[in-house]
Ligand SMILES: Cc1cc2nc3c(=O)[nH]c(=O)nc-3n(C[C@H](O)[C@H](O)[C@H](O)COP(=O)(O)OP(=O)(O)OC[C@H]3O[C@@H](n4cnc5c(N)ncnc54)[C@H](O)[C@@H]3O)c2cc1C
């Protein structure tokens with residue numbers, strides 16, 4: 170089943186991706202860099218640490234992974250055939 | 259003991275799964291992967307192309323203008339084929355915005371003049387999904403096996419050699435060699451320790467929009483010319499904070515592609531709030547830039563928004579540029595190898611060139627049954643010797659442009675734009691292009707016949723809303739064009755091919771003089787370009803005639819026999 174989003178037209182998310190981006194709480198300093206670059210608003214800060222709010226609008230760009238200087242973000246692609254897709258990229 | 263996956267906890271899966279053996283496994287059916295897979299399969303190798311999305315290219319986000327050198331000097335099946343394109347491009351018009359409210363805006367233009375353009379194009383615009391899908395189909399036709407919906411999660415390693423891949427469904431796919439075209443993040447390459455992760459200062463996040471817009475409006479406003487916008491930071495127009503490109507807009511067939519981008523971190527490591535900035539800049543430019551506001555906005559409607567990072571400055575950093583692009587049993591190509599251009603921000607041609615070279619090396623390695631890094635080192639040598647790749651990935655033009663945006667010097671900003679995206683580009687692109695041209699002619703003087711057919715075929719396909727058929731484009735054929743012209747042209751090319759070969763052979767070592775020469779004669783070159791563009795109206799009957807001849811021709815006259 171494909172999901173769409175009003176905020177981001179022209180894009181679909183397929184199937185169940187699971188939580189493919191994980192945050193290592195021991196490493197996270199709560200700097201907020203991941204929040205600043207994630208245009209999908211996938212992160213939030215809770216008790217001074219980042220956590221995944223929802224990956225429903227994740228475009229799999231890996232910007233969060235690039236900007237985390239603490240290597241607290243464990244980034245992997247979602248299972249084959251799931252997640253973000255578009256005809257208009 | 260056969261190879262075991264490096265991932266811990268996979269032992270149980272390992273025991274369960276039947277292993278499959280290939281000569282070559284190619285990771286990623288984006289722009290580069292299918293090129294490597296096609297060549298390997300064509301050489302008779304058992305080749306598997308793996309892609310994590312359901313359809314090739316639907317997870318790739320791009321501009322996208324593929325510059326002409328990719329088609330001229332890249333894989334023959336693309337040059338001689340019928341890939342789906344959105345519009346031929348004749349050049350770039352830059353808007354240098356000093357004050358958007360007062361309309362203090364200058365233009366700098368680099369364009370192939372009519373009547374040569376739009377048939378002789380500067381590049382072709384395309385959407386990723388149809389283009390990559392077409393490429394992958396060609397690989398399958400050549401005998402490669404394509405498996406989509408398959409994410410590679412790890413490599414199989416044996417005695418330090420990569421011997422295949424592990425997929426998310428737990429399958430083990432063994433191969434003699436892996437060609438890794440997984441794209442810029444290089445998650446697998448980084449995980450395997452082949453190369454490091456690129457720092458956020460070298461990566462730009464591109465926020466892209468796609469607008470529905472009637473073809474007549476695009477034809478009238480853009481024609482075939484890309485429009486880029488540049489301005490000082492405080493205007494909050496383009497680009498955010500001066501650490502990215504300006505606004506770039508691409509005319510497609512019935513749509514406009516639009517991109518603003520910004521480095522993920524400043525030089526000092528500070529990470530900007532892109533989420534806020536991009537919205538602000540998008541709002542500003544679409545409501546304040548006169549031509550967008552008055553001519554495009556009334557008829558354009560947003561139909562997509564997505565984003566992706568790209569390797570804006572990777573090639574400019576010695577350490578990053580020299581990261582390994584091969585290891586025992588594996589070669590990295592395209593973005594995975596850091597080959598995106600730091601000049602024009604294009605990465606498709608370098609992905610094609612490197613995939614082609616990687617396939618050659620894989621074929622040689624299989625013949626020699628040697629997959630050691632020592633043997634595969636020749637891949638790196640060929641990449642380093644590739645004139646266009648090296649020009650593309652070590653080009654400082656855009657970096658200097660960023661400095662000019664910070665400097666607040668009008669003259670400097672204009673000059674830098676001219677140097678990188680205007681006529682000034684000829685002072686640094688001249689040598690690599692001419693050298694590649696002569697090199698191609700020296701290797702095969704008859705390539706001229708293929709180039710000559712490529713331009714009208716692509717134009718024809720565009721005019722007739724390309725729809726894929728095996729070999730032949732489909733279109734409304736109005737009149738039978740005479741083949742006499744082509745017979746004559748081909749005869750001349752064949753007749754002169756020994757002479758052309760000698761000329762190319764003799765001139766190639768002198769190609770290094772092209773850049774300095776253009777530099778010296780730059781005022782003349784710029785004047786010539788300017789005058790020819792002014793004189794275009796005089797040539798409009800010729801332009802019309804050329805377009806009509808191509809449009810109404812029998813498409814078989816442009817096809818290249820395989
Ligand atoms: C916004 C933007 C604008 C651009 N504009 C231009 C332009 O105008 N002109 C130009 O020439 N270039 C442009 N580029 C660059 C161009 O898109 C890339 O250089 C090009 O796509 C690189 O090709 P590639 O084959 O190396 O990687 P990609 O095309 O990215 O392909 C990688 C493929 O691998 C797949 N994959 C990744 N990991 C796995 C895995 N683990 N298992 C299975 N499959 C996997 C991906 O799904 C993808 O299909 C632009 C890039 C961006 C982001």
Ligand code: SF4
Nearest residue numbers: 197198200201203237
């Ligand atoms: S960037 Fe890394 S350290 Fe900073 S908040 Fe996000 S996860 Fe934590």
Ligand code: SF4
Nearest residue numbers: 207227228230231233
């Ligand atoms: S990959 Fe991109 S969209 Fe997804 S969570 Fe990270 S920054 Fe956000």
